[in-house]
Every structure is written in C-alpha cells, then in structure tokens.
Amino acid sequence: MMSINNKGDKKMKKYVVLTFGLVLFLSATTAVEAKSWQAEIQEERTKLREEIRNKIATASPASLRQQIWEGLHRRFPFLLPAGINRLAIKEISSTTLPAEIKVVKDDQSITLKISGKTIILRKFGGKSSLAELHVGDIVTARGTWVDETKAVLDTRVLRDLSIQKRYGTFWGKIKSISSETKTFVLETAGRGEQRVxxxxxxxxxxxxxxxxxxxxxVIGHRVRVTGLWDSTLKTIEEVKTIKDWSLPPKPTLTPTPVK
Known part of the structure; x- marks a missing residue:
C-alpha cells in the first residue's frame, strides 16, 4: 500500500510541477505581449502628437476653431447643439405656440420649430416672445437637427438681433409733450432724443x-425715466417710473440789500 501511495504522490508532484511551469511560461509570454502593446500604444501617441502639432502649425485660427467645434459637436451633440447664425426670417407660421419660422441659408430653406420650451431672446439678452418677431428680422438659433438633412431644427434658443431692446434708466429734459398720445420727447445728453x-x-x-x-x-422739466429702450426706434416703452426732479420748484433766494 505504501508503494502505491508513493507512486501516486510522485505523479501528483510531476503534474503540479508541470502545471506551475506552464503558468509561469504563459505569464512570461503575456508580460512580453503587454510590453509590446504598451510600446505600440506609446508609438501611436507620439505619432498623434506630432500630427496635431503639424496641423496647428499650418492651420489658420478660423480653421482650427471650425475643427474644434466640429469635433466637440460629434462627441457632445447635446452639450453643444447645432444651429444657424444671422439669417433673415422669411415666414412665421403663427403668432402663438407652437409655430414654425422659415429662414434660408445657401438657397436651402430651413424650418425652425418653436415650442413652449424654446427660449426667445432680444439682441441684448432680454426675454422676448413670438409676438415680437417679424419677417425680415435677423436671428440666430441653437437646437438639435431633426435628421441628417439639416432642414428642420428643434430650436432651444432663438435670439432676434433686430429687437434691440433692453431696460434702462435715462436722464434728460422734456423737449415736447403730446397729451393725446400720452408721450413726450426726452432730450438726453448721451443718446439724443427718445420718445417716452x-x-x-x-x-x-x-x-x-x-x-x-x-x-x-412740463416742457423743460428735468426727469429720470426707467423703461424698455429700443435703440433702433429710439423709443422708451413699458415705462415703470418717471421722477420729475423739477418738482416741487426749488425756492429762489432773494438777496437782502445791504444797508
């Protein structure tokens, strides 16, 4: 019985030794292959860096910006949505939401889909609405193209560059007054005449x-006006406050004659 067990133990030891040797061989081979892969990856990185340096050295700034934009847009289409820049409105389907706005770029008609989620802005960033848009206005838009034809844009942000309005405060003197229309012309020092x-x-x-x-x-009164200024039409609408600094009249001091 002892001899049989010894023979079995010897066979088992040989099997263990062979298995261990095979594992060492495979590990060494894998390590060599891993080092080879790392060398190939490092070589590819070096080539890529050289290629990028050459492109930067030879490309124009405008070309670089375009390449960077296109690359980012391919990788992050939702973070950097596509859109159109400075195109004139040709048609507005409705003054209420939802609506579609037609513009033309390079003889191609583009439809801007406007929904309740679309943010509409004036040139200076103030909030606007669909009712303020007109045919002929110059707009920019950002959103997501519906398909690869790039004919329909699901618009997220629409900026009308023709609506040059913003809230501001203006100082000046009243030049003329119209009681019928409840307007007056404000003569300012820096922005000329504005109709209030x-x-x-x-x-x-x-x-x-x-x-x-x-x-x-009264004409000649010095006033301060706060409202929505249209720099193109030179008007101030949606006026919140008017402060008349000429009222009440300041008392005039009469010099006392010296006796």
Whole structure:
C-alpha cells in the first residue's frame, strides 16, 4: 500500500510541477505581449502628437476653431447643439405656440420649430416672445437637427438681433409733450432724443416722492425715466417710473440789500 501511495504522490508532484511551469511560461509570454502593446500604444501617441502639432502649425485660427467645434459637436451633440447664425426670417407660421419660422441659408430653406420650451431672446439678452418677431428680422438659433438633412431644427434658443431692446434708466429734459398720445420727447445728453410712452401702470413722482399725474409734466422739466429702450426706434416703452426732479420748484433766494 505504501508503494502505491508513493507512486501516486510522485505523479501528483510531476503534474503540479508541470502545471506551475506552464503558468509561469504563459505569464512570461503575456508580460512580453503587454510590453509590446504598451510600446505600440506609446508609438501611436507620439505619432498623434506630432500630427496635431503639424496641423496647428499650418492651420489658420478660423480653421482650427471650425475643427474644434466640429469635433466637440460629434462627441457632445447635446452639450453643444447645432444651429444657424444671422439669417433673415422669411415666414412665421403663427403668432402663438407652437409655430414654425422659415429662414434660408445657401438657397436651402430651413424650418425652425418653436415650442413652449424654446427660449426667445432680444439682441441684448432680454426675454422676448413670438409676438415680437417679424419677417425680415435677423436671428440666430441653437437646437438639435431633426435628421441628417439639416432642414428642420428643434430650436432651444432663438435670439432676434433686430429687437434691440433692453431696460434702462435715462436722464434728460422734456423737449415736447403730446397729451393725446400720452408721450413726450426726452432730450438726453448721451443718446439724443427718445420718445417716452407713458402707460396706465407708469408711476410718476416728484423729487420728494409725491405722486404726480401726466398733466404735471412740463416742457423743460428735468426727469429720470426707467423703461424698455429700443435703440433702433429710439423709443422708451413699458415705462415703470418717471421722477420729475423739477418738482416741487426749488425756492429762489432773494438777496437782502445791504444797508
């Protein structure tokens, strides 16, 4: 029995030794192959770096920007949506949402789909609406193309560069007044003459915050106006406040004669 067990143990030891040797051989082969792969990867990286350096050295800044934009757009289509730049509106399907706006680029008609999720902005970044858009306005748009034909854009942001409006405060003197239209011409120092439209919600106060009416405004009064300024039409609408610094009149001091 002892001899049989010894023979079995010897066979088992040989099997273990052979298996261990095979594992070492395969491990060594794998390590060699891994080093070979690493060398190939390093070589490819070196070639790629050289190729990029050569492209940067020979390409123009505009070409580089275009290549970077296209590369980022391919990798991150939702982070950097596509769109159109500075195109004129040819047609507006409706003044209520949802609507479609037609523009033309390189003789190709493009449809901008406008929904309740679309953000519409004026040139200076103020919020706008579909009702403010007109045929002929110059717009830019960002969104996602519906298909590869790039004929329909699901618009996320639409900016109308022709609506040059923003809220601001203006100082000046009243040059003329129209009681019929409840407007007056404000003569400013830096922006010339601006027509001010006074509405029912406009708050008119004096220098000491006394409430006034439109009829209290007089030509020559120095006023401060806060409202929505249209730099193209030179108008101030949606006026929030008008402060008349000429009211109440400042008392005039009469010099006392010296006796």
């Amino acid at each position: 439209f006074v509405g029912s919600e406009t708050k008119i106060v004096s220098r000491n915050q006394t409430v006034l009416t439109f009829s209290d405004l």
